[in-house]
Structures are given as C-alpha cells and as structure tokens.
Amino acid sequence: MNEAWHSGISLDTIYADGSVLVLCAALLAHLLIPIPRELHPITLWRKFAGLLANKVNQGNDPNYQRFAGSLSWLMLMLPAAALLIAVSNLVWEPLVFQFTLLFFSLGWREQEVFARQSGQALAQEDKASLRMSLSHFLNRDCATLSLLGLGKACVETLTLGHLRNVTGVLFWFAVAGPIGAALFRLCGEVARAWPVHYRQYKTFGQLARTIYALLEWLPSTLFSLLLLLNQQSLSCLSTIVNQAKTWRNKSSGTALASLGNQYQLSLGGPALYQGQKLERAKLGGKIAPSAIHLSQVATKLRxxxxxxIVLLLITLALANGGI
Structure with a gap:
C-alpha cells in the first residue's frame, strides 16, 4: 500500500498542485459567506470604470470616442494585470492568495439570492421589487416593464449571470489560474460599465465589449451544450439552433433558446435602452415566465x-497527474 502511495498517489497529485483544493474551498466559502453588494471589490471596480469614462468620454467624434475607449480599457486592465502578477510573486501563502482572488471573482451567490428574491416577487406580482432587483443587474430600462416583461427579464438575467459570472470565471480559472479568472471578471464589469447600447458608449465601449465577447464565447458555448443534455432540448434541437442564430451572441442565445424551448417560455423580444427600443429576436415558446418557471430554470442552471464543476475538477486532476 505504501509503495502504491509513493508510486503515483500523493496529496499533491490528488489536489492537482492546489488548484482543486482552491476551487473547492472558494466555491464553498463563496456560497456561504455573504458580502454586501456596495462593499464588494467588483462593485467598486465597476464604479471606478464608470468614473473614468465620465472623465475621458467627451465630444461626439466617433473616432475620438473609440480611441479614448480603447486607451481607457488599457489603462484599467494592464495595471490590474501587472498588480495581480506582482502580488502573486510576493505573497507568503500562494494558495491563500489564489483562494481570495477566486472567491471575489465568483458571482454564484448573487445569482442564487436573485433567483430566490425575484421568484418570491413574481409569485406576489410585486413589480416594484422585481424592478429594483433587476436594476442591479441590467443596463436596460425596467421602469415600464409589464409583469410578462419582468418575468422574461428575470429568466434571461439569471441565465446570463450563470454563464458569465460563474461558468466563465471557473473556466478561466482552469485555463489561466486565479489571475485569469479575476481578469475575466474585471473585463466583464468594464464592459457592463460601458454598455454599447447606450448612446454615449456606442463607440467608446466597443473594444471592451469585443474583448469580453471573445473571452466568454468558449465557456458559454460549453455550458450551453450541457443545457442541451435532456430529452426536451434534444427533441427540438433544430429549433434551438435556428433561434440561437438570430441572437446577437450565439453562445448565450443557445442557452436561452434551450431553456426557453425546454419549458416553452417566451424569451427575448424588444428591449428599451435610454428610452430607445432595441429589436431583439424572440426565443423559446409562448408561455409567460412565472415564479414556478423561474424556480425550474434556477434548478436546471444549478x-x-x-x-x-465536476468535469472541471476531473480535467484539473488529469492535467496535473492526479488520476
């Protein structure tokens, strides 16, 4: 038994050089420990990005705005990357630093809280609470949304939140370590702070949005494929594929179309940004999302x-010789 242990099975290989241990610990701590939204480093980063844009996003020249947006993105992301790399080489306990980065980069707990609170509000038809909850996640106008529109927005927000703030973060942790996961989340928050659907950010936020779209494509696609692994989705696979093609982001469109067709929910459709209507494709079926549907979607996503995560842990262990 001792020979078998020393021949290839050790704590180092089981924990895949610490990656598996960090991932499990960060997930557990993240789901158990609440952090006020106003004090979360991610919230502060997004506010800082907004303040920077207000300072430099001046004038109406698209070429200037595009240049200013690109330069501002570099001014934010390059120092952040340099700082994280420098600190990672100076810390006494690398695993603690990695745990901390992943802990603050994840956004799973807020999705669970949002699903629970919005589900209760939908059941009570409390439009004011729904609009308040959605305002923390959406850049589009929510004040005029009907109960149908609010239900659709809740399902879409929950789905995209999982794709970007959970799956994307975990994927880049596996590919590029905790620094990669942190930078992915920071990129996402900059893109959210400079939404291209707003008039003042239409060209200013182009680089931020393009880079983030490229970074989220592969993890979102992989997760969307997992959502297709059920009889209902496979039975209408051609419909899902055709609907996803009409969505601006094909990977997230696949996820929304899969859930929409699985539960026959009406998703997508027009959305308002600063009072202007943006035409979006319609996805899914014809049923207005209700509290029970939101609960079903939340369970499916979870x-x-x-x-x-299981597949990710196996991949990490295999990559480091743990199995």
Missing amino acids: NSQYLF
Whole structure:
C-alpha cells in the first residue's frame, strides 16, 4: 500500500498542485459567506470604470470616442494585470492568495439570492421589487416593464449571470489560474460599465465589449451544450439552433433558446435602452415566465453548474497527474 502511495498517489497529485483544493474551498466559502453588494471589490471596480469614462468620454467624434475607449480599457486592465502578477510573486501563502482572488471573482451567490428574491416577487406580482432587483443587474430600462416583461427579464438575467459570472470565471480559472479568472471578471464589469447600447458608449465601449465577447464565447458555448443534455432540448434541437442564430451572441442565445424551448417560455423580444427600443429576436415558446418557471430554470442552471464543476475538477486532476 505504501509503495502504491509513493508510486503515483500523493496529496499533491490528488489536489492537482492546489488548484482543486482552491476551487473547492472558494466555491464553498463563496456560497456561504455573504458580502454586501456596495462593499464588494467588483462593485467598486465597476464604479471606478464608470468614473473614468465620465472623465475621458467627451465630444461626439466617433473616432475620438473609440480611441479614448480603447486607451481607457488599457489603462484599467494592464495595471490590474501587472498588480495581480506582482502580488502573486510576493505573497507568503500562494494558495491563500489564489483562494481570495477566486472567491471575489465568483458571482454564484448573487445569482442564487436573485433567483430566490425575484421568484418570491413574481409569485406576489410585486413589480416594484422585481424592478429594483433587476436594476442591479441590467443596463436596460425596467421602469415600464409589464409583469410578462419582468418575468422574461428575470429568466434571461439569471441565465446570463450563470454563464458569465460563474461558468466563465471557473473556466478561466482552469485555463489561466486565479489571475485569469479575476481578469475575466474585471473585463466583464468594464464592459457592463460601458454598455454599447447606450448612446454615449456606442463607440467608446466597443473594444471592451469585443474583448469580453471573445473571452466568454468558449465557456458559454460549453455550458450551453450541457443545457442541451435532456430529452426536451434534444427533441427540438433544430429549433434551438435556428433561434440561437438570430441572437446577437450565439453562445448565450443557445442557452436561452434551450431553456426557453425546454419549458416553452417566451424569451427575448424588444428591449428599451435610454428610452430607445432595441429589436431583439424572440426565443423559446409562448408561455409567460412565472415564479414556478423561474424556480425550474434556477434548478436546471444549478444542476448544470454542478456537472460543469465536476468535469472541471476531473480535467484539473488529469492535467496535473492526479488520476
């Protein structure tokens, strides 16, 4: 038994050089420990990005705005990357630093809280609470949304939140370590702070949005494939594929179309940004999302996330000789 242990099975290989241990610890701590939204480093980063844009996003010349947006993005992301790399080489306990980065980069807990609170509000038809909850996640106008529009927005917000703030973060942790996960989340928050659907950010936020779209494409696609692993989705696979093609972001469109067709929910459709209507494709079926539907979607996303994590842990262990 001792020979078998020393021949290839050790704590180092089981924990895949610490990656598996960090991932499990960060997930557990993240889901158990609440952090006020106003004090979260991610919130502060997004506010800082907004303040920077207000200072430099001047004038109406698209070429100037594009240049200013590109330069501002570099001014934010390059120092952040340099600082994280420098600190990682100076810390006494690398695993603690890695745990901290992943802990603050994840956004799973807020998705669970949002699903629970918005589900209760939908059940009570409390439009004011729904609009307040959505305002923390959406850049589009929510004040005029009907109960149908609010239900659709809740399902879409929950789905995209899982894709970007959970799956994307975990994927880049596996690919590029905790610094990669942190930078991915920071990129996402900059893109959210400079939404290209707003008139003042139409060209200013182009680089931020393009880079983030490229970074989120692969993890979102992989997670969307997991959502397709059920009889209902496979039975209408051609419909899902055709609907996803009409969505601006094909990977997230696949996820929304899969859930929409699985539960026959009406998703997508027009959205308002600063009072202007943006035409979006319609996805899914014809049923207005209700509290029970939101609960079903939340359960589906949670179970798919568990499967994604298991596959990720196996991949990390295999990559480091743990199995």
